[in-house]
Amino acid sequence: MIQKELMTVVSQSEIAKNIFEMTLKGALVDQIDQPGKFVHLKASEEMMPLLRRPISIARIEHDKQEFTMIYRAEGAGTTALSRKQAGDQVDVLGPLGHGFPVEAAAPGETALLIGGGIGVPPLYELSRRLNQKGVKTIHVLGFQNKEAAFYTEEFAALGETYVATVDGSLGEQGFVTDVVTKHGLRGDVFYSCGPTVMLKAVEKLHAAPKGFISLEERMGCGIGACFACVCHPAADETGTGYLKICSDGPVFKAGEVAL
Amino acid sequence: MIQKELMTVVSQSEIAKNIFEMTLKGALVDQIDQPGKFVHLKASEEMMPLLRRPISIARIEHDKQEFTMIYRAEGAGTTALSRKQAGDQVDVLGPLGHGFPVEAAAPGETALLIGGGIGVPPLYELSRRLNQKGVKTIHVLGFQNKEAAFYTEEFAALGETYVATVDGSLGEQGFVTDVVTKHGLRGDVFYSCGPTVMLKAVEKLHAAPKGFISLEERMGCGIGACFACVCHPAADETGTGYLKICSDGPVFKAGEVAL
Amino acid sequence: MNRLALELPGLSLKNPVMPASGCFGFGREFSQLFDLSTLGSIMIKATTEAPRYGNATPRVAETPGGMLNAIGLQNPGLERVIANELEWLKQFDVPIIANVAGSQTEDYVQVAKEISKVENVHALELNISCPNVKTGGIAFGTVPETAKELTKHVKEVSEVPVYVKLSPNVTNIVEMAKAVEDGGADGITMINTLIGMRIDLKTGRPVLSNRTGGLSGPAVKPVAVRMVYEVSQQTNLPIIGMGGISTVEDIIEFSLAGADAFAIGTANFVNPFVCPELIAELDQYLEAHNVDHISELKGRSWK
Amino acid sequence: MNRLALELPGLSLKNPVMPASGCFGFGREFSQLFDLSTLGSIMIKATTEAPRYGNATPRVAETPGGMLNAIGLQNPGLERVIANELEWLKQFDVPIIANVAGSQTEDYVQVAKEISKVENVHALELNISCPNVKTGGIAFGTVPETAKELTKHVKEVSEVPVYVKLSPNVTNIVEMAKAVEDGGADGITMINTLIGMRIDLKTGRPVLSNRTGGLSGPAVKPVAVRMVYEVSQQTNLPIIGMGGISTVEDIIEFSLAGADAFAIGTANFVNPFVCPELIAELDQYLEAHNVDHISELKGRSWK
Numbered sequence A, B: 001m002i003q004k005e006l007m008t009v010v011s012q013s014e015i016a017k018n019i020f021e022m023t024l025k026g027a028l029v030d031q032i033d034q035p036g037k038f039v040h041l042k043a044s045e046e047m048m049p050l051l052r053r054p055i056s057i058a059r060i061e062h063d064k065q066e067f068t069m070i071y072r073a074e075g076a077g078t079t080a081l082s083r084k085q086a087g088d089q090v091d092v093l094g095p096l097g098h099g100f101p102v103e104a105a106a107p108g109e110t111a112l113l114i115g116g117g118i119g120v121p122p123l124y125e126l127s128r129r130l131n132q133k134g135v136k137t138i139h140v141l142g143f144q145n146k147e148a149a150f151y152t153e154e155f156a157a158l159g160e161t162y163v164a165t166v167d168g169s170l171g172e173q174g175f176v177t178d179v180v181t182k183h184g185l186r187g188d189v190f191y192s193c194g195p196t197v198m199l200k201a202v203e204k205l206h207a208a209p210k211g212f213i214s215l216e217e218r219m220g221c222g223i224g225a226c227f228a229c230v231c232h233p234a235a236d237e238t239g240t241g242y243l244k245i246c247s248d249g250p251v252f253k254a255g256e257v258a259l
Numbered sequence C, D: 001m002n003r004l005a006l007e008l009p010g011l012s013l014k015n016p017v018m019p020a021s022g023c024f025g026f027g028r029e030f031s032q033l034f035d036l037s038t039l040g041s042i043m044i045k046a047t048t049e050a051p052r053y054g055n056a057t058p059r060v061a062e063t064p065g066g067m068l069n070a071i072g073l074q075n076p077g078l079e080r081v082i083a084n085e086l087e088w089l090k091q092f093d094v095p096i097i098a099n100v101a102g103s104q105t106e107d108y109v110q111v112a113k114e115i116s117k118v119e120n121v122h123a124l125e126l127n128i129s130c131p132n133v134k135t136g137g138i139a140f141g142t143v144p145e146t147a148k149e150l151t152k153h154v155k156e157v158s159e160v161p162v163y164v165k166l167s168p169n170v171t172n173i174v175e176m177a178k179a180v181e182d183g184g185a186d187g188i189t190m191i192n193t194l195i196g197m198r199i200d201l202k203t204g205r206p207v208l209s210n211r212t213g214g215l216s217g218p219a220v221k222p223v224a225v226r227m228v229y230e231v232s233q234q235t236n237l238p239i240i241g242m243g244g245i246s247t248v249e250d251i252i253e254f255s256l257a258g259a260d261a262f263a264i265g266t267a268n269f270v271n272p273f274v275c276p277e278l279i280a281e282l283d284q285y286l287e288a289h290n291v292d293h294i295s296e297l298k299g300r301s302w303k
């Protein structure tokens, strides 16, 4: 069930250049049943910035009633958020949307997790869950450069991990797709999150017989009411079909959406 | 000279119901040469509340580069201000306007200081200055009720002090003017600050041969450029004469302004 | 004592607070959060005869104290709105105001005729003011004579009272209001969004794919209050006011300006519980201020 | 390299940043704070033929992300503006844009004729859009034909180029712009304030004694940017853009929308040093983004 809660900041730290990791505590955590879901949060108590910001859930600790998110401080909202300190409160709405189906990979199978930039965070909880049920995970993480990279060791602790940076300052030079191709990485299922151009390229790799991608779009309500975040389904004879990224997604089956 | 400075909060405390006393430190204090001047401050770093707020200077400590103001937390700006804590910074523009002329009272003379509500604060520094130069001060302070009263002891330490409350919960029941009349208070000069209705009544008392009043008005710029805060001079044949409260005032000679 | 219940043409309102059209979909999503029967009414998303996909994304952008939207009247079309959405809404004890849109008179008439027959639709809201569709729409809302004629045609076929939603993007709002009053409107809802734009400094291009969008939220409140103030003095029609309402103080301000009831748009995105919260707070506010009924405050700023 | 210097009709600007009319008086107060010669230009407070006291106070109110004002064109009158204010301003190396107001054509013509003769007045800004005066003023700014005629008459007598200041309170801003272009305007300044209102909940009455006032500040920026975007594509006149500018990013946004130069109003009240600060920051911004001259960005959002 969707809840709105004033959650308490447990910790916040800058883990890479302008990249923040924030852990929040509250009863809302009980409702998070799947990796890849997101929260819609008010970055400040003030009237401005007005709108909520959608941020993915990167790690869940049900026993502590905590979840962690990782975000880039860029505009007014995320910058305000980055000023919060342990003990402060954040108005969180969530959990929202449909996440990554862990059940799509069977124990013993291999899952290929491909993330780009701030699309990497939700793959972390996904990888933890997959590993818990005995799925082997291969991670391919793309970043702009070394300064912007994060969580590479955390992923490495869970499975084989490749890093690609645009400028080659960390891992291999190039895009995540270059890395997948170069190493001939394959899996039984792939999961991906990142910029749309990347997801498009990832779908074309056909690195697994089935896959799931997580999309981003500018949002109003975050719950499916305002039609701000629609996308076209791949199959749409009438031209009026649509999917809402906030409530039908953000995770869709590869091939389901016209990218 | 007018300066704009990020001043540091030395202390802040609630000294009566919704009445806050805040002390600020910074080089701007060097410029404050007269009681009754005011500062124009940005209550928050955020875009909202947008406009600066005019607040009187209640006490000056030149040696420490500190000044104190006393304000009522009411709307968005003053409420935001009341959340500041020691060590925080406040964007202050000042000192602004023309204050109370201490030179209007000669040593040995008696000055009658009449203040109402949040008009009381600037009279405090004035009284200190007057006493320093050997002027006897009589204070008449009016408040809504006991909970809203402040600084009565501080004034009592400087001279004879009468308190009036609308509901009689502290001092005498009634308005400041009732107290002046009842006790037949007189001086060589009077100084007054408070709501316009009070100032009007105070002028009519003729409790001293000369007097000075401090006015309030909604302000834009606070420095005399926008014409937001004008008032009519008492003598104005053409109807187009005007005085700017922010830069010609806020203190005017009694009788100078049409109230 | 019931300080909030209100009778308006076609509408027996438990309270004068309702979500504004386009900010609440058809209620399904919000029904997960609270009981829709607590609302005074629901102004459903604009309905057109044929299904519409609307504009390309991005469709929303943030602005100082407000937001821009260019949804483009996306909706599943008259038939499905009636069969799926309005049917589903029947489980709640809440009168529906159906927001009707189109590109030409015939479209409006067709939708109005059919949708006004639905049992839980107690009033229509003629959307002659959507700034986000190229053909028609906005023109109906900026030319008095056109607005009057459209109102007349819709009145002829509608089985329920017709409220007309005014656009603030006009030189003379009173003239528009009088025109729709002449056309037979039963009430006015105002304001729709102001036309605005944001440019993305990185790309150098407008943020919205539609380029311009409708500005809403607290930033527009002073414009909305001013227009309600003017129109309420110059027409006899009831007014459902909106534009930047997010607190109970905002509701009181609209009431003093001359509004009878109050719609909440953008604030639903900031706080999805805002409507039921405001209903409770409004009752408390009136009690605390010894106001026996919300209607006592109506137009006090000019009376 | 000088990235900021700019030639506009009548104006050789050191840089394209200037205080907007009414938000800077005649410069005296700000001259205590910084050297006025650093400014691109100064748009002085509206000048009318006779001295005006303006409206009763309160004259300003705060709104979400903006403010309302109803000063009512207070000014010492043509004669004294020339003798005292413009004379005093001659000590600075800065071209003046004189904002001209009136209630009827003859007033404008008279002021324009005299004030345009003053040596440091390099251009006029016809204020046909002040929402805060009852007679005339606003009507000139909302009826295209009237605006065109007024422009023509003023052009006949003015010794310097004439910019016309457009009101945003119109249905069709492009039509207004084209009308003044037809009337012979040399440039456009936009936007003046939107008409708005706030009501005081304690008294139940409008906060401003004039009841309505002009809305300015960040809240109106999306409306201003949209209008600059539309007008710059439809006329050949240079545009001095304004409405909510308070950061260098805002300036870039107006430039991308189609403005040549930039005026700063309300932001002067928030930070009296904003103009010189923005001039310095704009230079840095262009350098950091490898832009050789501000004019390169002009209209990029639609080009």
Ligand SMILES: Cc1cc2nc3c(=O)[nH]c(=O)nc-3n(C[C@H](O)[C@H](O)[C@H](O)COP(=O)(O)OP(=O)(O)OC[C@H]3O[C@@H](n4cnc5c(N)ncnc54)[C@H](O)[C@@H]3O)c2cc1C
Residues within 6 Å of the ligand: A038, A049, A051, A052, A053, A054, A055, A056, A057, A069, A070, A071, A072, A073, A074, A075, A076, A077, A078, A079, A118, A121, A122, A215, A216, A217, A218, A219, A250, C061, C062
């Ligand atoms: C489902 C989902 C999950 C996300 N998860 C993460 C995450 O885990 N970590 C992270 O750093 N970012 C994530 N994002 C992107 C994040 O929402 C934006 O970076 C953020 O909203 C930008 O806000 P701002 O205040 O920095 O920027 P501003 O420029 O101030 O934002 C202005 C407006 O645009 C919207 N906006 C701007 N960029 C984006 C964007 N890329 N996507 C959606 N809306 C945008 C904002 O939400 C706001 O409404 C996610 C987005 C979605 C849709």
Ligand SMILES: Cc1cc2nc3c(=O)[nH]c(=O)nc-3n(C[C@H](O)[C@H](O)[C@H](O)COP(=O)(O)OP(=O)(O)OC[C@H]3O[C@@H](n4cnc5c(N)ncnc54)[C@H](O)[C@@H]3O)c2cc1C
Residues within 6 Å of the ligand: B038, B049, B051, B052, B053, B054, B055, B056, B057, B069, B070, B071, B072, B073, B074, B075, B076, B077, B078, B079, B118, B121, B122, B215, B216, B217, B218, B219, B250, D061, D062
């Ligand atoms: C010269 C001068 C000296 C002052 N000194 C003091 C003081 O020492 N202590 C104190 O508590 N108050 C003082 N005031 C009044 C103080 O400025 C207002 O109470 C304050 O601005 C209200 O802001 P807000 O955020 O609480 O209210 P809001 O309602 O949020 O204010 C909205 C707008 O209205 C203006 N405003 C509202 N009330 C007043 C008012 N009474 N006077 C002027 N502007 C107003 C605000 O400045 C702001 O622009 C003084 C005013 C002036 C003009």
Ligand SMILES: Cc1cc2nc3c(=O)[nH]c(=O)nc-3n(C[C@H](O)[C@H](O)[C@H](O)COP(=O)(O)O)c2cc1C
Residues within 6 Å of the ligand: A220, A226, C020, C021, C022, C023, C045, C046, C069, C071, C073, C099, C127, C130, C165, C191, C192, C193, C215, C216, C217, C218, C220, C242, C243, C244, C245, C263, C264, C265, C266, C267
């Ligand atoms: C995302 C969004 C979609 C909207 N869709 C519609 C619509 O379909 N029909 C309509 O009449 N108004 C629509 N509006 C306008 C609102 O109903 C309302 O008039 C406007 O937003 C002002 O109110 P607010 O400031 O409370 O949002 C929409 C507004 C928003 C923000």
Ligand SMILES: Cc1cc2nc3c(=O)[nH]c(=O)nc-3n(C[C@H](O)[C@H](O)[C@H](O)COP(=O)(O)O)c2cc1C
Residues within 6 Å of the ligand: B220, B226, D020, D021, D022, D023, D045, D046, D069, D071, D073, D099, D127, D130, D165, D191, D192, D193, D215, D216, D217, D218, D220, D242, D243, D244, D245, D263, D264, D265, D266, D267
């Ligand atoms: C207090 C105040 C006074 C103004 N006076 C005038 C004026 O005399 N003449 C004029 O053309 N515009 C006047 N304006 C409008 C501004 O010049 C400007 O067009 C408007 O405020 C939008 O810009 P901003 O958002 O940067 O303030 C005034 C604005 C304010 C806030």
Ligand code: FES
Residues within 6 Å of the ligand: A218, A219, A220, A221, A222, A223, A224, A225, A226, A227, A228, A229, A230, A244, A245, A246, A247
């Ligand atoms: S954000 Fe409102 S429908 Fe998705």
Ligand code: FES
Residues within 6 Å of the ligand: B218, B219, B220, B221, B222, B223, B224, B225, B226, B227, B228, B229, B230, B244, B245, B246, B247
């Ligand atoms: S506040 Fe601007 S002139 Fe006084």
